[in-house]
Amino acid sequence: MKVAIFNNETSESQRVTKLLRAEIDRVGLEYDAAHPEVVITIGGDGTLLSAFHHYVDKLDQIRFVGIHTGHLGFYTDWRNFEIDDLVDSLVQDSGQSVSYPLLDMQAIYSDGTVDKYIALNEATIRNIIRTMVCDVYINNQLFENFRGDGLCISTPTGSTAYNKSVGGAIMDPNSIGFQLAEMASLNNRVFRTLGSPIIFGAQTKLMLRLRDVNDHVMTCDREKLRLKVQKGSRYLMELSFQVSQKKIYFARYRHSNFWNRVKDSFIGGAK
Structure with missing residues (x-):
């Protein structure tokens, strides 16, 4: 599998990028920013939007994965302390994805x-x-x-x-x-x-x-x-x-409930 990382410039995103890049090399995944199969964004929804437009001509060849290093995002499923779990999912990847219009x-x-x-x-x-x-x-x-x-x-x-x-x-x-x-x-x-x-x-x-x-x-x-x-x-x-x-494809290694995200983001502690 060919993997690329697309990150913003915050210190936390830079730190996570270094950790993730080291883990990718350790497990033997191929890093290829020009022709990736999976693009991992590190930052927030804005970073994923930037990655989307950067690779817009290759959407049919790419699945995205988002790591958020700040507030909860709607496109970012993983937290900055879950690098090991994410890399394990990449290694065991079977092509699973979800698409959106x-x-x-x-x-x-x-x-x-x-x-x-x-x-x-x-x-x-x-x-x-x-x-x-x-x-x-x-x-x-x-x-x-x-x-x-x-x-x-x-x-x-x-x-x-x-x-x-x-x-x-x-x-x-x-x-x-x-x-x-x-x-x-x-x-x-x-x-x-x-x-x-x-x-x-x-x-x-x-x-x-x-x-x-x-x-x-x-x-x-x-x-x-x-x-x-x-x-x-x-x-x-x-x-x-x-x-x-065209559609955007996300590599979904675990289910993230959209309506739970809506509730957490806009309603909070409603019971």
């Missing part, structure tokens, strides 16, 4: 060019100066005219991240689909939107057609791929979203 995003510009992105958590579009105005199409049919701060489009596993903070629903990670959540929409006698999150199925295509070409910013997995969408005479016209053909 991803989000395809296409940005269509005024000059006819198209940029393509893939999100593990979410994509967002907002206007940083004024109210954002766009037409929302579902399967090529006009659904509503949105006015507000912006829109967040998230995957099931990303529903506990930024999506939740803007009032989106938490989706079961076994669902195949994606979600649209509003950011501070304007709802009055003149302007009206649905005003609630919308969960789409696996075959749905969502399109956003912008009314104003100035001062928009879009993101893919938040800070990881932040882009200003206007450059000279080239400006963003449309964004489209749908469930990706």
